[in-house]
Amino acid sequence: MRGLPLVPELVRQLFRRPATNRFPAKYLPPSMRAFLRDVQAGRATANPPVPTPPKFRGKIAYDRDSCIGCMLCVRVCPAHAIEFLPDTKKIRVWVDQCIFCSQCTSICPKSCLSMTDAFLLAGEDRYAEDLIVE
Amino acid sequence: MTPAEIALLAAWCAALSLFALAGGLLLSGIDRKLAAHMQARIGPPIRQPFIDTVKLLQKENVVPANAIPWLFSAAPVVALVSSVLVLFYIPVASTMPVLGAYGDLVLVMYLLTVPALALVAGGFASGSPYATIGAQREMVTMIAYEFPLAIVVIGVAWRLGAAGISHPFALQSIAANPVWSVTGPLGLAGVFILLVVLAAITPAELSRIPFDTQEAETELAGGLLVEYSGRNLAMFTLAQAAKTLVLAAVIVAVFFPWNLSSFLAMPGLLAQAADLLFFLLKAVLVLFFAVTLVRVAMARFRINELVSFYWVYLSVIGLAGIVLLMADVVAGPLAGVGV
Amino acid sequence: MSGESKKAPYRVPIGPNHPALKEPVMFTFEMEGEVVRDVDFAPGQAHRGIEWMGMRRNPVQIVHLTDRICGICGVVHSLSFSLAVEQIAGIEVPERADYIRTIVHEFERIQSHLLWAGVAAHELGFDSLLYLTWRVREEAMDVIENLTGNRVNYGIVQVGGVRRDIVPEQHAIIEKCLATYEGLLDTLLSFFLDDRTIRMRCRDVGVLSRKDAVELCTVGPTARASGVNVDLRQDYPYAAYGDLDVKAVLPDRYLGETHGDVYDRIVVRLLEVGQSCQIIRQCLSEMPAGPITAEEKLVKLLATCKKATGEGIGRVEAPRGECLHYVRMEGKDSPASWKVKASSYSNLMSWIPMLRGSQIADIPIIVASIDPCLSCTDRVAIVQDNRRSILTKDDLHRLSAEKTRRLQG
Ligand code: SF4
Ligand code: SF4
Numbered sequence: 001m002r003g004l005p006l007v008p009e010l011v012r013q014l015f016r017r018p019a020t021n022r023f024p025a026k027y028l029p030p031s032m033r034a035f036l037r038d039v040q041a042g043r044a045t046a047n048p049p050v051p052t053p054p055k056f057r058g059k060i061a062y063d064r065d066s067c068i069g070c071m072l073c074v075r076v077c078p079a080h081a082i083e084f085l086p087d088t089k090k091i092r093v094w095v096d097q098c099i100f101c102s103q104c105t106s107i108c109p110k111s112c113l114s115m116t117d118a119f120l121l122a123g124e125d126r127y128a129e130d131l132i133v134e
Numbered sequence: 135m136t137p138a139e140i141a142l143l144a145a146w147c148a149a150l151s152l153f154a155l156a157g158g159l160l161l162s163g164i165d166r167k168l169a170a171h172m173q174a175r176i177g178p179p180i181r182q183p184f185i186d187t188v189k190l191l192q193k194e195n196v197v198p199a200n201a202i203p204w205l206f207s208a209a210p211v212v213a214l215v216s217s218v219l220v221l222f223y224i225p226v227a228s229t230m231p232v233l234g235a236y237g238d239l240v241l242v243m244y245l246l247t248v249p250a251l252a253l254v255a256g257g258f259a260s261g262s263p264y265a266t267i268g269a270q271r272e273m274v275t276m277i278a279y280e281f282p283l284a285i286v287v288i289g290v291a292w293r294l295g296a297a298g299i300s301h302p303f304a305l306q307s308i309a310a311n312p313v314w315s316v317t318g319p320l321g322l323a324g325v326f327i328l329l330v331v332l333a334a335i336t337p338a339e340l341s342r343i344p345f346d347t348q349e350a351e352t353e354l355a356g357g358l359l360v361e362y363s364g365r366n367l368a369m370f371t372l373a374q375a376a377k378t379l380v381l382a383a384v385i386v387a388v389f390f391p392w393n394l395s396s397f398l399a400m401p402g403l404l405a406q407a408a409d410l411l412f413f414l415l416k417a418v419l420v421l422f423f424a425v426t427l428v429r430v431a432m433a434r435f436r437i438n439e440l441v442s443f444y445w446v447y448l449s450v451i452g453l454a455g456i457v458l459l460m461a462d463v464v465a466g467p468l469a470g471v472g473v
Numbered sequence: 474m475s476g477e478s479k480k481a482p483y484r485v486p487i488g489p490n491h492p493a494l495k496e497p498v499m500f501t502f503e504m505e506g507e508v509v510r511d512v513d514f515a516p517g518q519a520h521r522g523i524e525w526m527g528m529r530r531n532p533v534q535i536v537h538l539t540d541r542i543c544g545i546c547g548v549v550h551s552l553s554f555s556l557a558v559e560q561i562a563g564i565e566v567p568e569r570a571d572y573i574r575t576i577v578h579e580f581e582r583i584q585s586h587l588l589w590a591g592v593a594a595h596e597l598g599f600d601s602l603l604y605l606t607w608r609v610r611e612e613a614m615d616v617i618e619n620l621t622g623n624r625v626n627y628g629i630v631q632v633g634g635v636r637r638d639i640v641p642e643q644h645a646i647i648e649k650c651l652a653t654y655e656g657l658l659d660t661l662l663s664f665f666l667d668d669r670t671i672r673m674r675c676r677d678v679g680v681l682s683r684k685d686a687v688e689l690c691t692v693g694p695t696a697r698a699s700g701v702n703v704d705l706r707q708d709y710p711y712a713a714y715g716d717l718d719v720k721a722v723l724p725d726r727y728l729g730e731t732h733g734d735v736y737d738r739i740v741v742r743l744l745e746v747g748q749s750c751q752i753i754r755q756c757l758s759e760m761p762a763g764p765i766t767a768e769e770k771l772v773k774l775l776a777t778c779k780k781a782t783g784e785g786i787g788r789v790e791a792p793r794g795e796c797l798h799y800v801r802m803e804g805k806d807s808p809a810s811w812k813v814k815a816s817s818y819s820n821l822m823s824w825i826p827m828l829r830g831s832q833i834a835d836i837p838i839i840v841a842s843i844d845p846c847l848s849c850t851d852r853v854a855i856v857q858d859n860r861r862s863i864l865t866k867d868d869l870h871r872l873s874a875e876k877t878r879r880l881q882g
Contacts, residue, residue, distance in 0.1 A: 003669040007431045010172040010601060019174040019608050027179050053615070055637075057622040076771055078534035101537040101628040106636065107771045115622075173604040263485045267507075267833060343598045344670060353834055355492050433670035434598030436834040437507060 022047040049120070057100045058119045060093050062133045063112035067091065073104035073113060085134075092134040096126040147222060154221045157414065158375030159183040161382065164418055168426045183375065187368050195364035200261035209256030210362070210369035216248035217376035224383045225309045225391070226413060238303040239287050242384060246339065249373050250276050253348075256370075257358035268357025271437050272341075272348035278444035279335045285452035286332045289324070289459055290388055293317065296463045309391040317462050324458030329389050331452045333424035336381050338440070340374065343429040347437045378425075382417035385424070390416050482510055485833070489518045493596060493837035496847040500840075504833065512828045515863075516821060519847055520854035524811050531806045532558045532632050532778045533771055539798075540626040542813060543849040545585050547623075548577050549791040550798070550813065550849075551630040556711060556787030557800040558632045558808075562777050564767045568713075570634035572760040575713040576647070577620060577629055578789075579749040579756075583654065584613040585792035586694075586742040586749075589844045590665065593739065596837040597674050602664060609657055616650045619643060633774055634766025644757060651750045658747045665739050675736040679827040679839035682733055689826075692819045693794020694741045695843045697721055699733035705790035717755055722748055735842045742844075745792075779806055791816045793844045801880070810880065815849030 024046035029035035038044035052058065069089030074082045081097035082104060093104075093113075105113045121131065163180035170177020197203050223242050250272060257269030287303075290313050294302035297316035301307045313325050338345035349357040362370060393409045435443060482505045489497035497518035503511040523542055527535045532554075539550035552574060559566060587610035594602035614624050621627035621637060629635050639647075665671055681691070686699035696703050704721035706714040722744045724730075724737040731737060768774040784801040794816035801810040820843040827839050855862050864872070 003667070004431050005663045005667045006601060006605075007427070009605070009664075010427070010430055013174050014168065014172050016174070018171060018176045020176045022176065026176060053619040053622075055622050056618070057628070072772065075531070075775070076533050078530060078537040099537060099541065099626065099628075100623060101540075101626075102622065102636075103533070103537060103628075103771070173601045174608060175604060263483065267485070343600075346598070347834065353493060353837055430601045432599065433594070433668070433674050434834070435670070436674065436832055438832070439673060 021050050023049045052117050052119065056115070056117050056119070057102050058116045059095055059121055060098060060104070060133050061114050061116050062091070062093060063110075063114075064090055064134070066110045066112040068110055070109060072107045072109065076103045076107050078103065090134065092132060094126075095121060095131040095133060150221055150226070151218045153226070154218045154376040154379055155372050157417075158372070158377070158379040159187065160414075161378050161417060161421055162375050165378075165421060165426045168422060169430050172427075172430050183371070187371055190363075190368035190371065191365055193364040193367075195366055196361075198261055198361045201361065202259040202261070205255055205259035206361075207366060209252045209259065210366045210373065213249040213252035213256075213373040214369045214376070216245060216252065217373040217380060220245045220380045221376065221383065223305065224380065225305055225387050226383055226410075238301070239291065239305055239308065239388075240303055242305070243283060243287055246377075246380070247276060247280075249377055250339075252373075253358050253370070256362070257348075260358075260361035262361050264354045264356070264360045265358055268348045268354050268360070272358060274437055275338055275341075275345065275348060275440060278441045279338045279448075282331050282444055282448040282452045283335050285449065285456060286328045286335075286388075289328050289452070289456045292456075293321065293325070293459045293463070305387055309387045312391050313389070317459070318465065319462075320458050320465055321462030324455045324462060325389070327451060327455030327458065329385075331448055331455065332385055332388070333420075334448055335444075336385070336421075336424040337428055338444070339381055340378055340425060342425050344432040344435045345440055346434060347440060378421065379417065382420050383413075385420045386413060386416045390420070487836065488514075493840065495592060495841075496845065498845070498847050500836075502828075502833075502836070507832045507834070509828050509831050509833070509836070512825060514821070514824060516847055517851050517854040520851040521848070524813060527811045528807055528809075531775055532800075532802075532808065533775055535808070535811070536631055537626075537628050539813075540628055543815065543846055544625055545588060545846065546581060546791050546793070546796070546849070547617075547625055547627045548574070548581050548630060549789050549796050550815075551628075552578065552712070553787035553789040553796050553798040554800065554811075555630050555632045556789070557785035557798045558778060558781070558787075558802070560785030560787070561783045561800060561802050562632070562781035564633045564777065566634055566767055567764045568761050569638075569763045570765045570767075571713040572756050573635045573637075573639055573765060574630060575717070576639065576753050576756050576760075577617065577627065577635075578712065579753045580613050580617050580620070581627075582749045582792045583746050584610050584617065585844075586746050587613065589742055589792075589841075590661075590739065593735075593838060593841055594665075594671075596841045597671060599668075599671065605664070606661070609653070609661075612650045612653050616647055619646055631766060631771075631774075632778065633768045634764070636766070638765045639760075647753065647757060651754055654746060654750050658743070658750075661746075662743055665743060666736075671739075672736065674835075674838065675734065675739060677732060677734050677736075678835050679735045679831060679842055680733050681823050681827050683731070685826045686733065686823065689822045690819050691794070691823045691843075693791065693816050693844075694722075694738055694745065695794065695820045695823060697723055698731075698737040698741045700725065700731040703795075705788055705795055709788060711787075711789060713756060716759065717752055719748070719752065735838055738842045775806075778802070780804060784810075793817055793846060794820060796849075813849075815846060817843070817846045817850040821845065821850065 025035065035044060039046045067090055071084055073091060074084050078101060079097045079099045081094050081099070083092045083094065085092055100115070102115055105115055123131065160180070162183045166182065167177045167180050197206055220242055223245070254269045254272050257265040257272065290308065291302040293313060294308060294311060294316065299307050299311050299316070314322060317325055337343070341349050349359060354360065359367065359370060393412065482503050485502045485504050487500040487502065488494050489499045499515040499518060501513045502509050523538060527538055530538065536551050536554060539554045540547050542550045587606050591603040591606035591610070594600070594606065617627060618624045620639060620643060621629040629637055681695070681699045683700045686696050686701050691699070691701070692703065700723060702721050702723060704719065705711070706719040707721050722741050724732070724740045727740055727744055768777065781802045782804045784799065787798045789796050796816050797814040799810070799812040800808050803809040823843060824840065828836065831839060855864065
């Protein structure tokens, strides 16, 4: 169609599968929490999210035992997300502050910090247990 | 009328009103779904308009401080009542219009402007510059499409009249005598043109892109409706839904009045149901081409472009349709077809 | 509607929050009927104090802070900040790093321009095109995520180089994405430029004359669409651009004429998507082997930066135009001064001539047409006793003179 070049594409699209990824469900469940509870209990299944690429920068993982308390990670963390615990000479990462720059993992001399694939971190409580890594 | 007759009529009207609202919301849901698929989205479930309406009805109804309260609150009621009322004059499926004896296509045409006028009044009463601009634009839009709309109505009725059909403006006779069946080849082209013109007016009547200047989300943040919330907004939404159904019904009645039951022999109730489904199918198809496909395929017009589109282009096209119809009447007897 | 023009002018406020504006800025329009008679705007609604934060951090930290200045230009700010610091500390960036910086930089341009095109379509009420462009934009986002580990705020640039190499397996992924875009470009151009409704809404709308564009110091696609031949990549090459042959995209090279309107801005941005594809392809084939950073050990890098004294300026051609970072180091952990001038800052004033005399309906698309990024632009907001005050030119002059004196000691 001249003048409206998008029309053929639109009509074609009508008969194709939509591009949207149906995560976590095709339609928003009436209650997301109830839905997630159902998923956990195996009563419902969630559609998987778009897969993450290799070397994705997700939630921080911390190997407490090999940490030597050198504080280098604290020095380079742009977001001040890492707290040094002087008593134990270990660190604590506040994931709600973390900006996923992966700088701490690069500088750590003992490689005890790493980044996982986890990215479903949204929540209502900044201090929730799973948002504190120590 | 006897009391029993009046009661029956009232019951019919109530049922029809319910049908107008539910059918309209259903059509809106289908429209959203189809549009979403054309945009490669999943879109909301078809029942979404119902959910939205229920939710709106539970929300707080805010009347802005510098609004004119009575007018602000009266407008949605008027819009809703008048939108539903139009359906009483239009044949739906195989049922003839309830109040058909009291009004014809011209009345329908006028009634259709009432919800728009209510919107304008509500917009002006909102006391917001966005709503005021929206109201001005709505008026301009109305004036713009009124002329081509009149062309269509007069064109169809005149052709039916020329074919010797009595009461050519009455919707019963229009529905009973499909205008296609009385015309020759020239007239078919003319009727088709009028159909296109009527379809092109529909988005403006329903304030849909590309003719939604009065609401224009990105310009006026909802324009006319910007101050409305809660129950009042729900009423406008319902009025809009009813109007969607009404416009589809008008197009169907004027241009596609055939019923399934006249082709297939069916027992009474089944025939009614089949006709209703067939009517809804026709409505969906009409709305798909007149509204859904149009609104996803275009950018919004500016108000001056809208005016010149209706006043100049569409009017000329409509007049061309009428000329074809006239030529058909003249040529018809000569060629021995038609009349 | 000649009757309307006789009506008294009225005011329409748009912003700071309005569906037409994707970012906060406050407009006040003096209207006459549907026509804009005059316009005033007040930015500064999204000031976040990033420079203040930066002056309490070391350059290695700041580099990732700069990513957050803008949600779309994830590499532009970190790149120009790094350029400035490298200048001060005398760090020589390895060639391979320059190429990788260029590749990510160009991918960013692709996604940013596509994002803009979608927003522009949305402002026109053409949502189908919004969904379409944003869908194809995902390809670039996926590649960026693959190269850097993040979809936005890439965190790939570090002072002295980049943090991740492009390995041979990734070449195929990049190639595939480039092929997709090169195949799509003509279709996209046709969707935008052949559409009657878009042409009707954008042609000769929001015109910025070449003279105004030069006088108001506009940059980037906004300036180029008015026929001003500016592009830092061609005028002051940085990163790998010195080795590449980049020519500013001007609308008359495609259409044979320059109107300086919204339509031309669409043309420039879409054509730059194609240009970016070519640049990336060239970079991939010419990329030399070698290290990707001048200093692999972050601890040593921190020490080098700490020793550095002096001032540096980093300039980068962001998708929206020139982005400039000024840094001054005085032998301490953190810089003594850090100033960001985002590209939109130079472009905002062009709104005034564009909007005057236009219709209400054109406001959204004109405002969007310079691709404003206000959170990048807003560098100062003065709020005292809950009241905002406006600084005039004289105030600003006095303040900057004072600051210069302070810096000179
Ligand atoms: S990833 Fe970056 S922001 Fe997060 S804890 Fe590590 S250094 Fe801090
Ligand atoms: S850099 Fe590594 S070893 Fe040092 S304190 Fe941090 S986590 Fe522990």
